[in-house]
Each structure stands twice: as C-alpha cells, then as structure tokens.
Amino acid sequence: MINTSTVDLVLAPDAPIDLHLHTFYSDGVWSPEALLDHLVSESFALVAITDHDRVDTLPEIQQLAAQKHLPVLVGAEMTTQWHGQMVDVLCYGFSLEGTALARVAHSVFQRQQDNLREAYSYLIAQGFPFPPLEENPELLTVLEKPSAQQPHDFVPLIKNYGVGIEDGSLKKALRESGLALIMTEIASVVEAAHQDGGVCLVAHPGREDITLFDTHMLDELREEIPIDGLEVYYPKHNPQQTAMYGAYAQKHGLLISSGSDSHGPHKMPIKYECGLSRLLLERVGIEVRLKTG
Numbered sequence: 001m002i003n004t005s006t007v008d009l010v011l012a013p014d015a016p017i018d019l020h021l022h023t024f025y026s027d028g029v030w031s032p033e034a035l036l037d038h039l040v041s042e043s044f045a046l047v048a049i050t051d052h053d054r055v056d057t058l059p060e061i062q063q064l065a066a067q068k069h070l071p072v073l074v075g076a077e078m079t080t081q082w083h084g085q086m087v088d089v090l091c092y093g094f095s096l097e098g099t100a101l102a103r104v105a106h107s108v109f110q111r112q113q114d115n116l117r118e119a120y121s122y123l124i125a126q127g128f129p130f131p132p133l134e135e136n137p138e139l140l141t142v143l144e145k146p147s148a149q150q151p152h153d154f155v156p157l158i159k160n161y162g163v164g165i166e167d168g169s170l171k172k173a174l175r176e177s178g179l180a181l182i183m184t185e186i187a188s189v190v191e192a193a194h195q196d197g198g199v200c201l202v203a204h205p206g207r208e209d210i211t212l213f214d215t216h217m218l219d220e221l222r223e224e225i226p227i228d229g230l231e232v233y234y235p236k237h238n239p240q241q242t243a244m245y246g247a248y249a250q251k252h253g254l255l256i257s258s259g260s261d262s263h264g265p266h267k268m269p270i271k272y273e274c275g276l277s278r279l280l281l282e283r284v285g286i287e288v289r290l291k292t293g
Helices: 032-041 058-068 100-125 137-143 150-159 169-176 186-195 215-224 239-251 274-283
Strands: 016-021 046-049 075-082 085-092 199-202 229-233 255-258
Touching: 016 085, 016 255, 016 274, 032 046, 032 058, 075 100, 075 186, 085 186, 100 137, 100 150, 100 169, 100 186, 137 150, 150 169, 186 199, 199 255, 199 274, 215 239, 229 239, 229 274, 239 255, 255 274
Parallel strands: 016 046, 199 229, 229 255
Antiparallel strands: 075 085, 085 199
C-alpha cells in the first residue's frame, strides 16, 4: 500500500498552500525535486503537483515528499473536452491503489502517440521528403515525451526540415493531417476519479484562452456532469471573476481550490491561505483548524 504524505495532516486556516503545480513530467520546467526544494525553502504547508494526464509519476512524487517532509496532495490535471470545448479538470485525493484514472491517463498517452504517427505518415504520403519514422530519432524522442508536450514539440521539429515553409504547403498539410491535442470526454474523467475515491474541479474557469465559463455554462455542466467544484483562486482571474465563482461555489455547495499553475521559475508558486479551500481539504482527509498547545 502506498502511504501518502497527507495522512493525519492538520493545518491552520492561514497555512500557505498551492494546489496547482507542474513539473517536466507534463509541460513544466521544474524537476519534481527542484520544485519541492523550492517549496520547502519557502515554507509551504501543503501543495499539489498536478501534471497533465500523469498518474504514473505520483508514487515517486509521494516518496520525494516524504523524504523532504512536505505534504503533497495527490493530484493530476486531466485534459478533457465538453461539447467540443477544452476543459481542464483538477483531480485530487484519488487512491494511488486505484486503476480507473490511471487507465484514462495511459489511454491519452497512447492515443497522442498514434495521432502523431498518423500525422507524420500523412506528411510523407503527401510527398514531403521526411525520413521514415524508425529512422528519425528526434521524432522517436518526441513520441516518448509526456502527451501534453508531444504536439507542441512535433510541429517545430517538422518545420526544422525547412520543406514547404516558403509556399505554405507544409502548414496546409499539417492542418489536414489530423494533428491534435488528445483529450478525454469530461464524463469519463470524472467517473474514473470518483471510482478511485477522488474529487474533480474545473481548473481556471475564467481563462478565455481555454473555455471561459459563465454561470449559465456552469449550470449546464453541472446538469450533465457531477463535477465537485471550481478553481476559484487563480492568478489570471480578475477580482470580479473570483467573486463570481466563489459565490457560485458557495451557493451550490461546491468545493473551492486555489493554485498558481506554476510551470517553472518564470511563474512562481503562490501562497494561498488554506482556509480558502477548507471544504476541499476536509473532503480529502486534511483537517483545517486552529492548532492548540
């Protein structure tokens, strides 16, 4: 049995936490060890490393957390779609002994690999003089990267050949190749996380570059999907959005999370008071109360 670093954890309401962090296991710059060292040096009381579509790395992260005496909440940010729109979902507190969410995450990786292979084959079929896949070590390296990085690294690699850039034919062929960021239906992710004993919150609902949620859309989502909460406190949310999402969560009894979405030193972790996310923390077995004695 894997023991997590948050067992029997008690935090004061003003304890500093950050529940949305990324490492190079998805699309971040931090190594897990470097990130945890920074968080320890800054006296964080609790954090969550929520790499995109990664469940397999969490036992290692929990082992590091134990070594560094920093409680790390089990978490992952899953790339989902809802009615064709991208919706990132933060999953917390699921059992590392469970298999449902791990199967979903592994499927994302395999489908992303297949998508890149098919796109590359299409380009070759269109007459672009690229080497066969098995003779292209750079592309094989891309295929082994975390799924969130693969399409982002694939396009620059292809453009490095310099073929079809000037006349725009490569851009057109890439568009027709079916290259895509692979996502999972949100219902499947929520079902899997719940099966493994976790909770699911909509990440950064106020980001216009992904899917911007208003209260009407949140109503629609909740009618279809048993989502557990919202990431209310997020650096790109303006004060009006924070107030709106907070009021909506309170009205409907939803859990609230708070996170920086740090991907590296260029976007540092943020110290949020854990009392802001009290209901979420209590749901995943972390007590929030004034310490005595």
